[in-house]
Amino acid sequence: MRLSLNPLKPTRSAATAAASLCHVSADPKPPSLPPTSPSPSPSPEHSSSSISETLSLLQATDPSSWPTNSKLQTLLSSLSPSSVLKITRQLPNYRNALQFFNHLKTTSQSDSLSLAFQAVLEFAMRESPDSPGKLYELFVQEKEQGTPLSVNAGTLLIKCLSQAKMLDEMIMVFDAIDEEKLNTDVSNLVVAGLLKWGRVNDALKLVNEMLEPDSDYPPNSKTISILFSNILKRNWSDRGVTDEEIYNLVSRFGECGVYLDELWSTQIIKRFCRNGNSDKAWNFLHKAMNSGSVASCNAMLTGLEQDRDFTRMNFLVKEMKEKGIQPNVVTYGILIKHLCKFRRMDEALELLEKMKDGKLGVEPDVVIYNTLIDGLCKVGRQEEGLKLMERMRLESKCNPTTITYNCLIDGFCKAGELEKGHELFEEMSKEGVDVSVVTLNTMLDGMCRHGRVSSAMEFFSCMRQKGLKGNAVTYTILITAFCSANNIDKAMRLFDEMSENGCSPDAFVYYSLISGLTQAGRMDDASVIVSKLKEAGFGLDIVSCNILIGGFCRKNKLDKVSELLKDMEKAGLKPDRVTYNTLLSFFCANGDFTHAQKVMKKMTDDGLKPNVVTYGALIQAYCSNGKLDEAMKIFRDMGTSSKVPPNTVIYNMLIDSLCKNDDVEVALSLMDDMKEKGVRANTTTYNALFKGLQQRNWFEKALEFMDQMTEQACNPDYITMEILTEWLSAVGEIEKLRKFVQGYQVSASTA
DNA sequence: GCAAACTACA
Numbered sequence A: 001m002r003l004s005l006n007p008l009k010p011t012r013s014a015a016t017a018a019a020s021l022c023h024v025s026a027d028p029k030p031p032s033l034p035p036t037s038p039s040p041s042p043s044p045e046h047s048s049s050s051i052s053e054t055l056s057l058l059q060a061t062d063p064s065s066w067p068t069n070s071k072l073q074t075l076l077s078s079l080s081p082s083s084v085l086k087i088t089r090q091l092p093n094y095r096n097a098l099q100f101f102n103h104l105k106t107t108s109q110s111d112s113l114s115l116a117f118q119a120v121l122e123f124a125m126r127e128s129p130d131s132p133g134k135l136y137e138l139f140v141q142e143k144e145q146g147t148p149l150s151v152n153a154g155t156l157l158i159k160c161l162s163q164a165k166m167l168d169e170m171i172m173v174f175d176a177i178d179e180e181k182l183n184t185d186v187s188n189l190v191v192a193g194l195l196k197w198g199r200v201n202d203a204l205k206l207v208n209e210m211l212e213p214d215s216d217y218p219p220n221s222k223t224i225s226i227l228f229s230n231i232l233k234r235n236w237s238d239r240g241v242t243d244e245e246i247y248n249l250v251s252r253f254g255e256c257g258v259y260l261d262e263l264w265s266t267q268i269i270k271r272f273c274r275n276g277n278s279d280k281a282w283n284f285l286h287k288a289m290n291s292g293s294v295a296s297c298n299a300m301l302t303g304l305e306q307d308r309d310f311t312r313m314n315f316l317v318k319e320m321k322e323k324g325i326q327p328n329v330v331t332y333g334i335l336i337k338h339l340c341k342f343r344r345m346d347e348a349l350e351l352l353e354k355m356k357d358g359k360l361g362v363e364p365d366v367v368i369y370n371t372l373i374d375g376l377c378k379v380g381r382q383e384e385g386l387k388l389m390e391r392m393r394l395e396s397k398c399n400p401t402t403i404t405y406n407c408l409i410d411g412f413c414k415a416g417e418l419e420k421g422h423e424l425f426e427e428m429s430k431e432g433v434d435v436s437v438v439t440l441n442t443m444l445d446g447m448c449r450h451g452r453v454s455s456a457m458e459f460f461s462c463m464r465q466k467g468l469k470g471n472a473v474t475y476t477i478l479i480t481a482f483c484s485a486n487n488i489d490k491a492m493r494l495f496d497e498m499s500e501n502g503c504s505p506d507a508f509v510y511y512s513l514i515s516g517l518t519q520a521g522r523m524d525d526a527s528v529i530v531s532k533l534k535e536a537g538f539g540l541d542i543v544s545c546n547i548l549i550g551g552f553c554r555k556n557k558l559d560k561v562s563e564l565l566k567d568m569e570k571a572g573l574k575p576d577r578v579t580y581n582t583l584l585s586f587f588c589a590n591g592d593f594t595h596a597q598k599v600m601k602k603m604t605d606d607g608l609k610p611n612v613v614t615y616g617a618l619i620q621a622y623c624s625n626g627k628l629d630e631a632m633k634i635f636r637d638m639g640t641s642s643k644v645p646p647n648t649v650i651y652n653m654l655i656d657s658l659c660k661n662d663d664v665e666v667a668l669s670l671m672d673d674m675k676e677k678g679v680r681a682n683t684t685t686y687n688a689l690f691k692g693l694q695q696r697n698w699f700e701k702a703l704e705f706m707d708q709m710t711e712q713a714c715n716p717d718y719i720t721m722e723i724l725t726e727w728l729s730a731v732g733e734i735e736k737l738r739k740f741v742q743g744y745q746v747s748a749s750t751a
Numbered sequence B: 001g002c003a004a005a006c007t008a009c010a
Helices: A014-023 A044-060 A063-068 A070-078 A081-090 A094-107 A110-127 A132-144 A151-163 A167-176 A184-196 A200-211 A221-233 A243-255 A262-274 A278-288 A294-307 A310-323 A329-341 A345-356 A366-378 A382-396 A402-414 A418-431 A437-449 A453-465 A472-484 A488-500 A507-519 A523-538 A542-554 A558-570 A577-589 A593-605 A612-624 A628-640 A648-660 A664-677 A683-696 A699-711 A718-730 A734-743
Strands: none
Touching: A044 A070, A044 A081, A044 A094, A063 A094, A070 A094, A081 A094, A081 A110, A094 A110, A110 A132, A110 A151, A132 A151, A132 A167, A151 A167, A151 A184, A167 A184, A184 A200, A184 A221, A200 A221, A200 A243, A221 A243, A221 A262, A243 A262, A243 A278, A262 A278, A262 A294, A278 A294, A294 A310, A294 A329, A310 A329, A329 A345, A329 A366, A345 A366, A366 A382, A366 A402, A382 A402, A402 A418, A402 A437, A418 A437, A437 A453, A437 A472, A453 A472, A472 A488, A472 A507, A488 A507, A507 A523, A507 A542, A523 A542, A542 A558, A542 A577, A577 A593, A577 A612, A593 A612, A612 A628, A612 A648, A628 A648, A648 A664, A648 A683, A664 A683, A683 A699, A683 A718, A699 A718, A699 A734, A718 A734
């Protein structure tokens, strides 16, 4: 270990030595010298000659004769403290330096002593770098004898002790430095040392001292980056540094004119958003930061998007424009992703065109294209996605990547076009695009969803022969598929197999198996897997408990449910939103409003906000009890005051009830609403609607929706076919049905 | 700081 803090080289002149002494610590304090500080020698020539004279005298005589050597005494008394420092440094070794230092103790003033001691420490570190303990002993000894500690000596010791994790000793040294001489750099070192070893509270205490208004060692940019790189890099949220504290700290630094750099500011915004404190992130961006950067604005936009705070998103984009913060490709990526998420594909594509026209000053990159292709596929416009892949090649010289192909394969497979998915898969190898495990999983999932579980197994083993191994997701897909095909044994076998193949199951693999077993009503087997999950070190976790509770509810075994809830309480496992939603759904489905209300109350008492599933359970309850008005009231409330936008399932329940109630007009208006809000209708939606239309015999309307289904790549299932076959053959329009079917094959799993 | 597969409850 060689300490780098040694800017003073023995060969430099006294004047520069003294000057650099002040600069050793780039102190924000002006380098004015307090009365006790060494002052530079007035005449360098004179001093350097007396330095060399003293040095030769010291080396020519025996240390025991020094006290009686009058020439030496005269020389020493004429020397400035910085000259003493130079002399000590130029002695041959630690032993000599220590001897000289001990001699000085009998004659010299404290400033010289302090600097000589610094040189002794420098020697000690060079010669026996592994014994910080010894150095500390030396320090204690000198402290007892009243030798003042120079800032530089203290700095050396602090560095050394910090490395050796001798933190209490480090603090002792820090405290021993004269308050007036303390500077920001020394304090920073101590803060860094404390943080390095996890003494967050002590570090924060010191930082708070630094932040005091009249502090002699105010924080600088180094302080803030040391502090935040440690707080943010490691996960210390559970060690007492809360978002609140972080926010207050940054504000106080800001009051001192010290700001975080872009990188850490962005990290803080991300952290606040991740912890659900986007308000704090917003305030931070607008108050505590010197100026927003593109990166921090992008992080904020991501957070707002996840929070569905679109008002602020728009506001921020506007603000960026006003402040002259140029959006970059990532900004547009976030905005396009947002539009895709809400199925506003045409607006998203418009943005792409603007980028390509050069109107925005940013060219689309491969991520932008992939986002759009994925978006198109997710709304069933996979053919357009395919065309966009061609365009990215030709018009933007962007080569499709594994992700591009994965998105397209997923699109075609989910739409039931498994052959096209295969074709694209083959094309990847031809184009030299790597196949990844995600590609494999996407293919497998597509096949499984369409009832081709055995083809999926074949494909999997074929890929394995080619050296592509599956991961936990692969097994989750297959196990889920076998469970829903009621082949629990095969699912169990796969579960055992995966460990044999060197793939350790993650929690989700367990969940899919536990879920499959509960769906099959095999609650005892499910409990066995839960204990296996615990053995595997995942602990009794809330997800498996929720799955089991759901299973017991389905079997109407409320005693088992309350038993499980008691176990959870004993284990300190708190029910979460899913737990409450499961219970709520159970009571609602049984028309037990008294208990449902109790669950709702307990949920809000626990500080859990209702989500779309919660509202769904309530709406379902009202619908099945013929209280459609109440259901609609909740529905409207969701969109406005509660910021929980209804999803497809919610619309389906309402449309189904409305149609059954012969309120087809309102059901149709909900269909428009869905389109407007970007909620995609699925097969269940259309089935409910077709039933309603059939009652009214609104044939033309039905044809319209059949076309819409085709357009949106929404597969009819056997229920659709039953309704339409009966209706259309009755009105002699079987030809229309044939055309409709040609657009889509009824998926193998449901047919 | 933006993109892909799986993920319990209505």
